[in-house]
Amino acid sequence: MDKNKKRVWLFLEDRMKSDKEYEIRFGVVMAMAHYIDEEYIDNVLQWMDRISHEGYYVKMAVAWALSVCYVKFPQKTMNYLKENHLDDFTY
Template identity: 50%
Template sequence: MNKCRFDLCEIDPWKIRAELEGMAEEKYRNFAQALIPDSAQMLGVRLPGLRKLAAKIAVFNPLSYLKSDDEKYFEETMLKGFVIGLLKIDQEEQLELVAHHVKRITDWSLCDSFCCSLKFASKSQGRVWEFLMPFLQSEHPFSVRFAVVMLMDYFIDAEHLDSVLSILDDLPSDNYYVSMATAWALSTCFVRFPDKTMRFLEVSHLDDDTYGRTL
């Protein structure tokens, strides 16, 4: 994989795009496109390379770059998500960036990778829980999936389990990607809290497809 070729002290979106284009691998692009058929135009940059580049960008708190919506490639959107997760800024400002970025999510990979990069959520559960609730009511499936995956990643614990199960039971299931995320979260609940989750499944209101995907 090519190394970064330019100085990121000045965050220039065009230089970042050129760097990503230089990191592209055709074979990896073909592999990734098969896994994410509904993705935006893809270059074929591996995730470790994106994370390394994100770490270099995040040092400079590039807020104007993160607030711009000029992404051409899948990797540009993924990169911005990783940068947001690495920022050391005021929590409310960071959550504002998160909310803005959720609007960019158009496939399961962008969603799930973004969620796992938001490590600060585990240290601010109360505020992040409150922040997530409106996304569960969204008309946009990937906004709902974002909230579900965040609940799975950061809130399946003894304190939140009952609330998480209740939320998952009430979610609409007419979208495949929401249903899959719900089933994934419930499977994680079962691994960590098998008895309570099994009792929930026995009386849940899950549709047959989501229930089947959970097992």
């Protein structure tokens, strides 16, 4: 495991924990761009399920990230989509 990649992931987790719409969106979009891979797919899906914010740009970022997860990891993502905590708009 790359220590720098892990350090950046922890930074992104802090953004995704925020209550600020654009901080969360930043974390989600960066996770989508750099962490949807074999090593992090489970973490990404878990975080997409944890995020709960009413902001339009958060919901759209999560939906976008999940679409990329599905393209790269269709079975894992489909399993997640069958059992998730997404709001109806994001789903």
